[in-house]
Amino acid sequence: MKKITILSGKGGVGKSSITASLGVILSKNYKITCVDCDVDASNLALVLGLKEKDFEKWEKLATNQKAEFDLSKCISCKKCFENCYFNAIEWKEDKPVLKEFGCEGCGVCELVCPSRAIKLTSVDNAKIGYGKTKYGFNVVSGQLGIGESGSGKVVFEVRKLAAEIGKDSEFILNDAAAGIGCPVIASVVANDYVIAVTEPTPSGFSDLKRALQMVTHFNINSGIIINKFDLNPDYTKKIEDFSKKNNLKILAKIPYDKSFLYALVNMVPIVVYNPKLEILFRNIAEEIKKEIF
Numbered sequence: 001m002k003k004i005t006i007l008s009g010k011g012g013v014g015k016s017s018i019t020a021s022l023g024v025i026l027s028k029n030y031k032i033t034c035v036d037c038d039v040d041a042s043n044l045a046l047v048l049g050l051k052e053k054d055f056e057k058w059e060k061l062a063t064n065q066k067a068e069f070d071l072s073k074c075i076s077c078k079k080c081f082e083n084c085y086f087n088a089i090e091w092k093e094d095k096p097v098l099k100e101f102g103c104e105g106c107g108v109c110e111l112v113c114p115s116r117a118i119k120l121t122s123v124d125n126a127k128i129g130y131g132k133t134k135y136g137f138n139v140v141s142g143q144l145g146i147g148e149s150g151s152g153k154v155v156f157e158v159r160k161l162a163a164e165i166g167k168d169s170e171f172i173l174n175d176a177a178a179g180i181g182c183p184v185i186a187s188v189v190a191n192d193y194v195i196a197v198t199e200p201t202p203s204g205f206s207d208l209k210r211a212l213q214m215v216t217h218f219n220i221n222s223g224i225i226i227n228k229f230d231l232n233p234d235y236t237k238k239i240e241d242f243s244k245k246n247n248l249k250i251l252a253k254i255p256y257d258k259s260f261l262y263a264l265v266n267m268v269p270i271v272v273y274n275p276k277l278e279i280l281f282r283n284i285a286e287e288i289k290k291e292i293f
């Protein structure tokens, strides 16, 4: 089983579209599982035509704890209110009230409460599940609740579920969140290869360098896909020079193509919406195989 993560320092560069199409192409010759590791804004299943209600199974997940107050013991000392760094407690009618959002489960209020009126309890703040796409492979996904923390833990659980559901898979494709934060690191660790998707803009290039710095830290081989490369030849050249200098393979340069947008609107991967692009994605798959086998 080869595990590949597709990431992008910057959001909106076409990462999920590329993951979905790569999945469709690889699935023609291999058993694969696609994993949506963007648990704050999951949309890989949608790109593959699968709505939440179409999933075979969802299960609740608790990745965080929250403060629970026993107001019968509270002596209104206000210490919890004054010491909550996250400003998650309101003061109402001389008693503390936990706000709907904001509690990070840090436990400070429990520590400072002189009358043991607070305890931390686990909360179901996320869900993970899987469903079969019409292309014959499963997509595993996770969703963190609004305002909840613990995205890295949810990614860890989503990947664990993918390893169970897709235990016979020859390829696991992880679609990471944008950026270089905790959920991205949780998507990248213990992989065989990383594909960094970028676009030729100053922010795209800057975020690409930061993302690859993180990947290098984990000693994972990586390659670059430049999406919409023809929109800015100067920055495409900068990215190519950077890749040469750092011995990173340019796996593909994808031209700007409006059909990427229409494919998203119609909830089909771009290689299905525009079969002319199939050869491009077949070449990407071949380049990746050369890199990891």
Ligand code: SF4
Pocket: 066, 067, 083, 084, 085, 086, 087, 088, 089, 098, 102, 103, 104, 105, 106, 107, 108, 109, 110
């Ligand atoms: S657990 Fe931490 S974040 Fe939550 S209310 Fe207590 S002090 Fe605030």
Ligand code: SF4
Pocket: 069, 073, 074, 075, 076, 077, 078, 079, 080, 081, 096, 112, 113, 114, 115, 116, 117, 118
């Ligand atoms: S620290 Fe404890 S006793 Fe003091 S206001 Fe908060 S809950 Fe009440």
